[in-house]
Amino acid sequence: MEELIAKRYIKAMNASADKASLVNMASVFSVLADSFKNEKFVQIIDNPNVSSNDKSEILLEAVSSADSSQVNNLIKLLVENKRINIIPAIAQELNKDIARSTKTYAGVVYSDTKITIKTMKELSDGLGKRFDSKISLTYVKDDFDGIKVDVEDLGIEINFSKSRIDSLMIEHIVKAI
Template structure:
């Protein structure tokens, strides 16, 4: 439900803001969305005994350093419509929308072995050419037995599991015998 509401707000924002402003707004709302991970903060925002104007003022104080009337007015609009809880969904949807419009995506390479940074960059460049996008990848050492590439916003997940490859080799040898 909140994703649909978030998309409507993004559509309205896109008609009013240029791409650079949307990116700045996305950064601000990403920071606000982090606040919603704190249980005490969520309790305050969802508490019916705290007025909507007080909740809105808390968020306005949090974004005061941005010095943006558009951000302030948008937060006031969310507060007036009792939609402050949509901020985390709005943050995610706004990031996805910007990524799609700029064709710039971020992904992660997981492996239990260290992978050279140049290999990770080349992998991102290769995927970028294939999908006509700019893809930057970060390496994260994990317990995955092989290599896994995940670019969530593009829906790309590629993995090469050592155990699966070994099983396929054994299966191929057994069939050959």
């Protein structure tokens, strides 16, 4: 539900801002979204005893370094409509929207074995050509028996499991006999 509301705000932001402003807003909202991971911050924001003006002042002070009237107006609007809690969803959806428009995506490679930088670059380049995008991959050591590539924003998940390949080879050999 929050994502749908966030998309409405982003649609309005897209109509009134250029790409550079959107990138700036995305970085501001990403920092604000990180604040929502702090328990004390969330307690203050969710506290009904804290007035809307105080909440607005807290958030506006947090984004004052951005020096953007659009960001300030959006914060005031969110506070006025009691939708402060969708700031993380706005940050996430805004980053996805920028990634779609610039065709730049980030993905993760999971494996139980170390993958070389060269292999990561080849995977990244291959996927980038396939999907006409720029894809940057990061490695995460996992218990997955093989290699799994996940680019969430593109909806791509590719995996090569050693046990599945072994079972397919055995099945093929049995059929050949």
